[in-house]
Amino acid sequence: MIQSLERGILILEILESQKACGVTEIAKKLDINKSSAFRLLQTLEAKNLVEKDEQNKYKLGTRFLQFANHVLEGMELTKIAKPYLDELVRLTQETAHLCILSNGKALFIDQKRSSEIVSVNTRTGGQEPLHCSAVGKVLLAFLKPDKLEEMLDSIEFTQYTPRTITSRPVLIAQLEKIRELGYAVDDEEINVGVRCIAAPIRDYTDSVIASIGVSGPASRVQFDSIDEYANSVKLVADKISIKMGHVKAK
Numbered sequence: 001m002i003q004s005l006e007r008g009i010l011i012l013e014i015l016e017s018q019k020a021c022g023v024t025e026i027a028k029k030l031d032i033n034k035s036s037a038f039r040l041l042q043t044l045e046a047k048n049l050v051e052k053d054e055q056n057k058y059k060l061g062t063r064f065l066q067f068a069n070h071v072l073e074g075m076e077l078t079k080i081a082k083p084y085l086d087e088l089v090r091l092t093q094e095t096a097h098l099c100i101l102s103n104g105k106a107l108f109i110d111q112k113r114s115s116e117i118v119s120v121n122t123r124t125g126g127q128e129p130l131h132c133s134a135v136g137k138v139l140l141a142f143l144k145p146d147k148l149e150e151m152l153d154s155i156e157f158t159q160y161t162p163r164t165i166t167s168r169p170v171l172i173a174q175l176e177k178i179r180e181l182g183y184a185v186d187d188e189e190i191n192v193g194v195r196c197i198a199a200p201i202r203d204y205t206d207s208v209i210a211s212i213g214v215s216g217p218a219s220r221v222q223f224d225s226i227d228e229y230a231n232s233v234k235l236v237a238d239k240i241s242i243k244m245g246h247v248k249a250k
Contacts, residue, residue, distance in 0.1 A: 004040065007030055011044065012044070012050075012060065014029055015050060016060060019059060020055070020057040020059040045058075077244065078098065080244065081201075087236055089112045089113075094116070094220070095112065095120045096112045096236075098110040098201075098212050099213070104151065105128065105130065106135045107127050108122050108126045108128075120216055129158065129190070131164075131171050132165055133189070137178055137186070138178060139210075140152075140171075142200050142207075152172070160190045160191070183198065183230040193217060195216065196216075198212060199233045203241070203245055
């Protein structure tokens, strides 16, 4: 499996440098027989990573446009959001983080850590499950119905603490509440003693493209102050959304 993966990557590198190649040429470059090269190309073609041109040669597929757009959007979003992460830390005194949906998880693409002695530290590049993290539940809540069903089908509902949501109906009910309130809460659902609040970031199409949130010790982020924290998170999320081209409905 590892050898096949390595050969698949080599094929993509060949096509990136030479634009288009036939099966025979690729087999020769990889020092494998044509049938093996053809099977590898068929697998890549099935995933839209390669496609044939009018000369029946292979070239990079349109899937890479999606990858590129995803990377560019993430880079642009991170650049725009950075000063607002600072603002959110100033408003709440807690660690602020920015997440996107990636491979069925909430992926941290940036953070600003609180200066408090006791604070929550997230890792850029780290991931959290969708069903029990505030940033993840926000990303789930605003998906289109068909995509939401697909994501719900893939959730394993792993229990991390006694407060973790472990059933689909309970999660669906909470997602409805999140859409109503405009924010999500992780009430010690991943880590005992840690609470998080998150809100959606939208782009010019009104699509939710990311979530922004704060995390802190439950001793500071107390439940009777959730509304205050949520207002700060939503305020900053709206500012980033405006920068991303979103226009709020009147």
